[in-house]
Amino acid sequence: MAKITLDNLAHSYFPNPRSEDDFALKELNHVWTDGEAYALLGSSGCGKSTLLNIISGLLTPSQGRILFDDLDVTGASTADRNIAQVFQFPVVYDTMTVRDNLAFPLKNRGASAQYIASRVQQIGEMIGMEAELDKRARGLTADAKQKISLGRGMVREDVNALLFDEPLTVIDPHMKWELRTQLKSLHHEFGHTMIYVTHDQTEALTFADKVVVMYDGRVVQIGTPEELFEKPEHTFVGYFIGSPGMNVIPATVEGNTAVVHGATVKIGQAFGSLNGKVEIGVRPEFAKLTDGEGLPVKVRRVEDVGRHKIVRADLFGNDINIVASESEVISSDMNRVTFDPARVNVYVNDWLQEGEAA
Amino acid sequence: MDKTLNQKAWFLVLPVLVLVAFSAVLPVMTVVNYSVQDTFGNNKFFWAGLEWYAEMLQSERMWDALVRQLMFSGIILAIEVPLGIFVALHMPKSGFWSSFCLVLMSLPLLIPWNVVGTIWQIFGRVDIGLLGYTLDLLGIEYNYTQDIFSAWATIIVMDVWHWTSLVALLAFAGLKSIPDAYYQAAKIDQASRWNVFRYIELPKMMGVLMIAILLRFMDSFMIYTEPFVVTGGGPGNATTLLSIDLVKMALGQFDLGPAAAFSIMYYLVILTISYVFYTVMTAMDKKEG
Numbered sequence: 171m172a173k174i175t176l177d178n179l180a181h182s183y184f185p186n187p188r189s190e191d192d193f194a195l196k197e198l199n200h201v202w203t204d205g206e207a208y209a210l211l212g213s214s215g216c217g218k219s220t221l222l223n224i225i226s227g228l229l230t231p232s233q234g235r236i237l238f239d240d241l242d243v244t245g246a247s248t249a250d251r252n253i254a255q256v257f258q259f260p261v262v263y264d265t266m267t268v269r270d271n272l273a274f275p276l277k278n279r280g281a282s283a284q285y286i287a288s289r290v291q292q293i294g295e296m297i298g299m300e301a302e303l304d305k306r307a308r309g310l311t312a313d314a315k316q317k318i319s320l321g322r323g324m325v326r327e328d329v330n331a332l333l334f335d336e337p338l339t340v341i342d343p344h345m346k347w348e349l350r351t352q353l354k355s356l357h358h359e360f361g362h363t364m365i366y367v368t369h370d371q372t373e374a375l376t377f378a379d380k381v382v383v384m385y386d387g388r389v390v391q392i393g394t395p396e397e398l399f400e401k402p403e404h405t406f407v408g409y410f411i412g413s414p415g416m417n418v419i420p421a422t423v424e425g426n427t428a429v430v431h432g433a434t435v436k437i438g439q440a441f442g443s444l445n446g447k448v449e450i451g452v453r454p455e456f457a458k459l460t461d462g463e464g465l466p467v468k469v470r471r472v473e474d475v476g477r478h479k480i481v482r483a484d485l486f487g488n489d490i491n492i493v494a495s496e497s498e499v500i501s502s503d504m505n506r507v508t509f510d511p512a513r514v515n516v517y518v519n520d521w522l523q524e525g526e527a528a
Numbered sequence: 529m530d531k532t533l534n535q536k537a538w539f540l541v542l543p544v545l546v547l548v549a550f551s552a553v554l555p556v557m558t559v560v561n562y563s564v565q566d567t568f569g570n571n572k573f574f575w576a577g578l579e580w581y582a583e584m585l586q587s588e589r590m591w592d593a594l595v596r597q598l599m600f601s602g603i604i605l606a607i608e609v610p611l612g613i614f615v616a617l618h619m620p621k622s623g624f625w626s627s628f629c630l631v632l633m634s635l636p637l638l639i640p641w642n643v644v645g646t647i648w649q650i651f652g653r654v655d656i657g658l659l660g661y662t663l664d665l666l667g668i669e670y671n672y673t674q675d676i677f678s679a680w681a682t683i684i685v686m687d688v689w690h691w692t693s694l695v696a697l698l699a700f701a702g703l704k705s706i707p708d709a710y711y712q713a714a715k716i717d718q719a720s721r722w723n724v725f726r727y728i729e730l731p732k733m734m735g736v737l738m739i740a741i742l743l744r745f746m747d748s749f750m751i752y753t754e755p756f757v758v759t760g761g762g763p764g765n766a767t768t769l770l771s772i773d774l775v776k777m778a779l780g781q782f783d784l785g786p787a788a789a790f791s792i793m794y795y796l797v798i799l800t801i802s803y804v805f806y807t808v809m810t811a812m813d814k815k816e817g
Contacts, residue, residue: 223712226712226716228712228715247715248712248715248716249715249716249718253716254716255712255713255716257709257712257713258709259707259709261707261709261710261712261713263727263728263731264727264731264732265727265731266727274717274719274727275716275717275718278717278718278719278720278723279718319713322713322717
């Protein structure tokens with residue numbers, strides 16, 4: 171187990187990157203605290219797998235250093251780093267039995283036969299495959315194979331970190347939940363540093379202590395699920411997390427009021443003069459459809475998703491989503507929207523601005 | 529379930545039937561025809577029954593040729609398969625040099641059989657051939673027209689030169705289809721190079737390797753032109769493989785009956801061995817699924 175430090179790290183798949191655009195992973199400084207569970211969240215192609223492969227040593231970064239505790243491992247091989255990684259698609263050794271598959275990393279590191287036998291039994295029970303231990307891996311289903319991969323990743327107790335690269339993509343939904351819960355309890359039990367790459371926000375938010383959101387090769391926010399929800403530091407975090415995502419509305423901000431197409435909106439903080447592209451961001455949960463005051467909207471449709479209703483509306487030509495509770499009655503004369511002033515965030519050039527309490 | 533009866537459907541099968549009849553059934557039937565008859569010339573034939581088969585089965589000449597043939601196929605498979613895998617493992621995986629190697633390796637496969645034979649026939653000559661002359665200079669006794677070992681070594685090296693590429697190309701295709709994640713996982717599991725080969729590469733190559741072995745077996749079992757051009761079956765009968773013997777019998781001695789019986793049995797042997805291969809292969813495929 172180790173603290174992992176990324177120092178000025180960046181990576182480009184081009185041999186001679188010319189501009190920042192050539193970098194799949196832009197310059198990054200971060201410390202992964204020992205024993206914490208992180209989720210790396212972002213859409214496809216945002217650089218999260220690149221980052222993971224750099225940490226595991228499958229990829230050598232074009233610049234910067236990686237330290238495990240205080241040891242520089244930038245040039246060290248995957249084996250020397252002593253990490254475990256589980257891949258998106260099941261990787262099993264077809265000709266071996268399930269037992270041999272699980273024992274393989276231990277055998278290669280020269281563990282005693284007795285220890286291997288007991289450890290494999292334990293892991294076999296944990297992934298719910300103790301009955302199939304002596305079966306060949308070849309004929310098993312995709313999710314059984316992926317369970318073996320997960321088991322092989324967890325079989326070593328002394329690993330510095332456990333890395334997961336979207337490991338549950340091929341698993342049935344009910345199994346997904348079960349395995350994720352097992353991973354979490356495993357984390358509590360052994361306290362490994364875990365990094366879990368996913369593009370599924372539910373997966374990220376339920377698994378991790380801290381979620382690292384990546385966008386276009388850059389880490390845009392690192393925070394607890396709550397922080398990501400309440401104070402998205404970048405508009406991307408706002409609309410990537412949440413269902414539906416945050417409403418981002420172009421506006422001008424003056425003191426503690428925002429002006430949207432001539433209409434004013436109260437906000438909870440006061441700002442000086444802001445330069446650049448100014449937008450306000452409001453989560454649909456903190457917007458309310460009324461028949462009284464507020465910004466004029468045109469309701470396009472109402473979706474009832476069971477727990478609540480989602481109102482899809484039009485605000486000065488922009489889409490806006492509003493979440494209404496299941497009990498709320500939505501009538502045809504409701505054509506205004508109001509925001510909870512304390513929950514309105516202000517963004518300049520997509521980054522969150524902190525004002526003074528008004 | 530009720531099936532509709534429509535005899536007109538036979539017309540759909542007819543073209544294939546006619547084609548196969550002319551391309552396969554009729555020629556084979558002529559051979560069958562010869563194998564059960566005897567002739568003393570003038571196009572007059574007499575019924576001979578299974579006499580020729582009985583004779584051929586007792587013929588030492590045929591058994592000797594069969595043993596030589598099995599030895600030849602066995603030796604070239606034992607060399608070409610491991611060598612092909614070895615070459616495939618060491619080929620560049622991508623980029624210009626990968627394509628370059630692929631082209632280079634395909635070249636021997638494109639050379640016609642009798643040209644290959646001629647190349648090696650000249651190459652190995654002690655008086656003017658580069659190989660034969662050099663070996664002679666080095667004091668190594670080498671003469672494929674007189675020495676049995678030299679003759680065998682020449683036709684085996686020639687076959688290895690001609691056909692190892694095929695095994696290598698197929699093995700390479702098998703290797704290329706292995707996703708990177710397998711190698712990465714193996715690195716993380718600290719698998720040794722041998723273990724990577726044993727547990728990842730070999731199992732993933734098995735399917736194409738079986739095809740390679742089957743193809744190489746069938747081809748080598750039927751080989752005629754190359755050894756014929758180089759050694760003509762000699763010295764003595766030392767390199768007279770089955771098909772060389774067959775041609776000698778059918779066209780040299782014009783013993784049509786025994787040669788026809790020989791052909792049929794030759795064909796049955798290849799069919800049987802190929803069938804066994806096929807059964808093993810499909811059985812392995814099923815296990816995989």
